[in-house]
Amino acid sequence: MDQPLVLxxxxxxTLATLLTPIILPLLSNNLKNTTxxxxxxxxxxxxxxxxxxxxxxxxxxxxxxxxxxxxxxMNFKIPISLKMDFYSLTFFPIALFVSWSILQFASWYxxxxxxxxxxxxxxxxxxxxxxxxxxxxxxFLLFIGxxxxxxxxxxxxxxxxxxxxxxTAALQAVxxxxxxxxxxxxxxxxxASTMNTWEIHQIQLPNQTPTLPLLGLILAAAxxxxxxxxxxxxxxxxxxxxxxSALLHSSTMVVAGIFLLIRxxxxxxxxxxxxxxxxxxxxISTLFAAMCALTQNDIKKIIAFSTxxxxxxxxxxxxxxxxxxxxxxxxxxxxxxxxxxxxSGSIIHSLNxxxxxxxxxxxxxxxxxxxxxxxxxxxxxxGMPFLAGFYSKDQIIESLxxxxxxxxxxTLTLLATSFTAIYTLRMTLTVQTGFxxxxxxxPVNENNPAILAPITRLALGSITAGFLIxxxxxxxxxxxxxxxxxxxITAIVVTALGMALAMELSKMTQILIMxxxxxxxxxxxxxxxxxPLIHRFSTTSLLGGGQxxxxxxxxxxxxxxxxxxxxxxxxxxxTKAATSLHTGLIKxxxxxxxxxxxxxxxxxx
Amino acid sequence: xxxxxxxxLTHQQKVLRLYKKSLRHLESWCIQRDKYRYFACLLRDxxxxxxxxxxxxxxxxxxxxxxxxFWASQHPQPYIFPDSPGGTSYERYxxxxx
Numbered sequence: 001m002d003q004p005l006v007l008x009x010x011x012x013x014t015l016a017t018l019l020t021p022i023i024l025p026l027l028s029n030n031l032k033n034t035t036x037x038x039x040x041x042x043x044x045x046x047x048x049x050x051x052x053x054x055x056x057x058x059x060x061x062x063x064x065x066x067x068x069x070x071x072x073x074m075n076f077k078i079p080i081s082l083k084m085d086f087y088s089l090t091f092f093p094i095a096l097f098v099s100w101s102i103l104q105f106a107s108w109y110x111x112x113x114x115x116x117x118x119x120x121x122x123x124x125x126x127x128x129x130x131x132x133x134x135x136x137x138x139x140f141l142l143f144i145g146x147x148x149x150x151x152x153x154x155x156x157x158x159x160x161x162x163x164x165x166x167x168t169a170a171l172q173a174v175x176x177x178x179x180x181x182x183x184x185x186x187x188x189x190x191x192a193s194t195m196n197t198w199e200i201h202q203i204q205l206p207n208q209t210p211t212l213p214l215l216g217l218i219l220a221a222a223x224x225x226x227x228x229x230x231x232x233x234x235x236x237x238x239x240x241x242x243x244x245s246a247l248l249h250s251s252t253m254v255v256a257g258i259f260l261l262i263r264x265x266x267x268x269x270x271x272x273x274x275x276x277x278x279x280x281x282x283x284i285s286t287l288f289a290a291m292c293a294l295t296q297n298d299i300k301k302i303i304a305f306s307t308x309x310x311x312x313x314x315x316x317x318x319x320x321x322x323x324x325x326x327x328x329x330x331x332x333x334x335x336x337x338x339x340x341x342x343x344s345g346s347i348i349h350s351l352n353x354x355x356x357x358x359x360x361x362x363x364x365x366x367x368x369x370x371x372x373x374x375x376x377x378x379x380x381x382x383g384m385p386f387l388a389g390f391y392s393k394d395q396i397i398e399s400l401x402x403x404x405x406x407x408x409x410x411t412l413t414l415l416a417t418s419f420t421a422i423y424t425l426r427m428t429l430t431v432q433t434g435f436x437x438x439x440x441x442x443p444v445n446e447n448n449p450a451i452l453a454p455i456t457r458l459a460l461g462s463i464t465a466g467f468l469i470x471x472x473x474x475x476x477x478x479x480x481x482x483x484x485x486x487x488x489i490t491a492i493v494v495t496a497l498g499m500a501l502a503m504e505l506s507k508m509t510q511i512l513i514m515x516x517x518x519x520x521x522x523x524x525x526x527x528x529x530x531x532p533l534i535h536r537f538s539t540t541s542l543l544g545g546g547q548x549x550x551x552x553x554x555x556x557x558x559x560x561x562x563x564x565x566x567x568x569x570x571x572x573x574x575t576k577a578a579t580s581l582h583t584g585l586i587k588x589x590x591x592x593x594x595x596x597x598x599x600x601x602x603x604x605x
Numbered sequence: 606x607x608x609x610x611x612x613x614l615t616h617q618q619k620v621l622r623l624y625k626k627s628l629r630h631l632e633s634w635c636i637q638r639d640k641y642r643y644f645a646c647l648l649r650d651x652x653x654x655x656x657x658x659x660x661x662x663x664x665x666x667x668x669x670x671x672x673x674x675f676w677a678s679q680h681p682q683p684y685i686f687p688d689s690p691g692g693t694s695y696e697r698y699x700x701x702x703x
Contacts, residue, residue: 114701160696160697160698160699160700161700162696162697162698162699162700162701162702163695163696163697163699164696295681295682296682297633297682297684298693352687353687353688353693353694354687355687355693356684356685358632358633358636358684359684430636434637435637435638437636437638509636509637509640510637510640512640512643512644514634514635514644515634515635516634516678517677517678517681521681522681525681525682526681
């Protein structure tokens, strides 16, 4: 059997299946889309994509195909090439599985929406753009996918466009992503001029890569994956409906930045500056996001900051020069994070739109499946041994602990791990346990297969995905084989400490002592004061600087002072200085003038 | 028109608005209901102690002190009902209105 051919065929068939709901309605008026058709399309696509993954696991087959070539200029060709390696072959089924579950959930969540088919079509467009990004071997095609997911993110966040905050959030997402695109285009320009290609398998440098294009790539990844400095758009993106948050802003779109760094990691291999920058940026991001999540009261914001924190952890892994481990974390994270969002969506809908955890409680008896899966997802997130998150997260912390790199980054990451345990347990305890604080007539109901099936499916994935992926895939770099016991159990000990602290704190909330504002809690509540500082400061300085340039520099200085008024003032200065020299006696001047002319005429004779 | 809002608030209206918003922020601080009820009763007692002050200067001074105390101890993320301005569902269905 010609395995690469089978691989190519099935991957292209996957993409083609996803295109059918877009193309078929254009051909005939009878072939209108419905939510069921789109969900079933994605399900079929998922099942088809399992075959290439199985072939790859079985025999390690990879393939690289080139579909069409844009003959740009004579020396520079842009082939539309697709790379089917471990990363794309594994991520396709995962992304499609998660998308299928989310679409099935969305058919219940958005059932009351009159434009639900448009919603599903948008999600499908997003999925296609994301898969193009994953499978592309050429940075040009990747950029098409990159922009595609950015645009669909904009359209989906502002789904309820009558809401002012949703529009602001969508604009914020687009602008921050644009800032990252600058970096990506910079790197592409450098690649085109130095290596004359945008093909990922052709970009190898024997000696050290210059740092500037790598900075561009890191900027692109920082914007797309919400690292510190370019992170505010991710919590704001929770304005979109919950299926959007589950698909885009937890499993797929936000990992596109990390995926870019994984794809281009040969460039990073020999540049320790860039790797250290990734490490430190990731460590700061993970700690900052975990700190902000500690005092959030909106369930979706907690999960959003949790996503941001895990993305920081993935960036840390890139900084450790372990791209495959970062990919493993992407894969396992997709499962439990999407499930957390779906569970929160089920809770929100049951409580008639209530998203504040202070008005939830005691839901364990009312929504048993949802809360059980919420617990499983939270345990997986915390790195409970042998659930999905453990295989990736524990390995990352072990590698960080045993490497000779930045200890400061290690400390921040461990602190963030304990914070993860704290806010996760806080969310679990507040939402599920205790006495109910919900309004009495809440339509609490989860008896719908459209909710239960996706959530339980993803729960199964959260439990088994880590184990399955690590069983079948050999690591490309040798993981640390021996380490002292204290290093080995660091992650678990730190998480357990966090959990113990969270239990203590939750017990303290029941004591009759009045809580109050403190500087640290205010810092966390205000998300580090980052949003007002940067949003207002940068815009006012830009606009103020622009105004100063227009009025003072151009109008006053260039047009006036360097031109007529400057000359006039110079003249004025000269005349004022000369004024004191003369006395103004015209007759005397004329007499002296006539006398000198007379003397000159007489002296010539 | 009868029942319309006046241009100025009476002293009673101001005090009652302070009471309600401090209760709402107390609810944001004290998540468990029994703890909230305890502190709400204490707060009610504080308001009730000064209920019969007839001197308007003193009453206004008390109100001002109360507002300042509220400002200092308000919750940074007060609970807002989903459909209220600032809530998560506010204006959500504007785009579907004709």
